[in-house]
Amino acid sequence: MRKNKSSKNWIIEQHRDQYFKQAKSSGLRSRSAFKLLELNKKFKLFSNCQTVIDLGSYPGGWSQMLKKNLKNCKIISVDIKKMEQIEGVDFLCCDFLKEESKEKILKKLKNKADLLVSDMAADTTGNKDLDCIRTNALCAEVIEFSSLVLKESGVVISKLFNGQDFLNVKNLAKSKFREVNFFKPESSRGYSKETYIHCAGIRTL
Ligand SMILES: C[S@@+](CC[C@H](N)C(=O)[O-])C[C@H]1O[C@@H](n2cnc3c(N)ncnc32)[C@H](O)[C@@H]1O
Numbered sequence: 395m396r397k398n399k400s401s402k403n404w405i406i407e408q409h410r411d412q413y414f415k416q417a418k419s420s421g422l423r424s425r426s427a428f429k430l431l432e433l434n435k436k437f438k439l440f441s442n443c444q445t446v447i448d449l450g451s452y453p454g455g456w457s458q459m460l461k462k463n464l465k466n467c468k469i470i471s472v473d474i475k476k477m478e479q480i481e482g483v484d485f486l487c488c489d490f491l492k493e494e495s496k497e498k499i500l501k502k503l504k505n506k507a508d509l510l511v512s513d514m515a516a517d518t519t520g521n522k523d524l525d526c527i528r529t530n531a532l533c534a535e536v537i538e539f540s541s542l543v544l545k546e547s548g549v550v551i552s553k554l555f556n557g558q559d560f561l562n563v564k565n566l567a568k569s570k571f572r573e574v575n576f577f578k579p580e581s582s583r584g585y586s587k588e589t590y591i592h593c594a595g596i597r598t599l
Contacts, residue, residue: 413581417455423478424455425581426513429590431459432579433551437592443467445507447499447543449490449536450514450553452477457485460511470502490514490532496539506545512536512552515588526557526587533591534563537570541596550593557587567593 413425434440440463451457451471457480460469469483472495476487484502488495514536516528533554540550550571554563567574571593578589 422455422458423453427455427459428581429513429579430456430511430551432581433577433590433592434463436577437549437551437575437594439509439511439549439551440464443508445503445505446470446509446511447507448472448483449510449512450532451485454478454480454483456511456513457483468504470499470507472499491535496542500543503543506548507543508545508548510536510540510544510548510550510552512550515553523558526555527559530554530557530559530563534559534566537563537567537591537593540593541570544596546596546598548594548596550591552591552593553588554591555587556589563591567591570597571595572597 413428417425417427443464445468446460446464448457448460448469448471450473452473452475454477457469457471461480461482470486471477471483472486472488472490474489477485479485486498486502488498512533514532516525516532518525533552536552537550540548554560564574572595573593575592576589577592582588
């Protein structure tokens with residue numbers, strides 16, 4: 395039987411809601427945790443990581459996933475909102491956009507990081523264009539910051555929106571990294587313009 399568009403949407407939504415239910419039953423703090431799992435499946439993020447930085451970590455789903463999948467790895471998580479403690483995760487409560495916050499992160503690092511993940515999103519204002527510009531500006535800051543904290547072979551994953559300034563961020567990433575890809579996880583809501591940029595291998599010249 396051919397399904398009409400609204401019943402198809404309903405099935406898709408139900409399917410996506412499974413992530414919420416699954417997160418709850420697995421003790422995960424967010425359904426976003428599954429996005430990181432999908433990103434890992436696509437880009438093999440979790441191999442050979444000794445140091446990881448998780449930006450925009452509250453309430454902690456990604457940090458929980460990192461902790462679960464990375465043994466003997468230093469995890470530094472950062473959010474402007476206070477995140478409830480996760481054993482073995484070093485949390486910094488600060489605004490990433492402030493210079494002093496970046497210095498605090500640098501101080502926490504003994505060695506350069508293998509992986510920098512960011513799920514940061516600016517608070518919504520009701521103006522979708524403005525929200526997009528502000529979240530994409532956060533993504534650009536993450537890419538700029540990555541050259542300070544990542545090993546040459548390091549990897550960045552960062553949320554961005556497919557809208558205003560998307561191309562500027564893509565070009566910035568291409569100027570800094572040898573490999574740049576985009577991936578929208580299944581668990582990311584279909585109506586959202588959210589996607590993730592994957593950057594690998596810092597350009598040295
Ligand atoms: C989608 S949530 C992250 C969810 C998280 N990955 C998880 O799995 O639980 C986005 C987070 O980005 C944070 N954020 C936004 N702007 C920030 C900034 N300038 N500095 C630090 N955190 C920021 C927000 O406070 C929010 O908690």
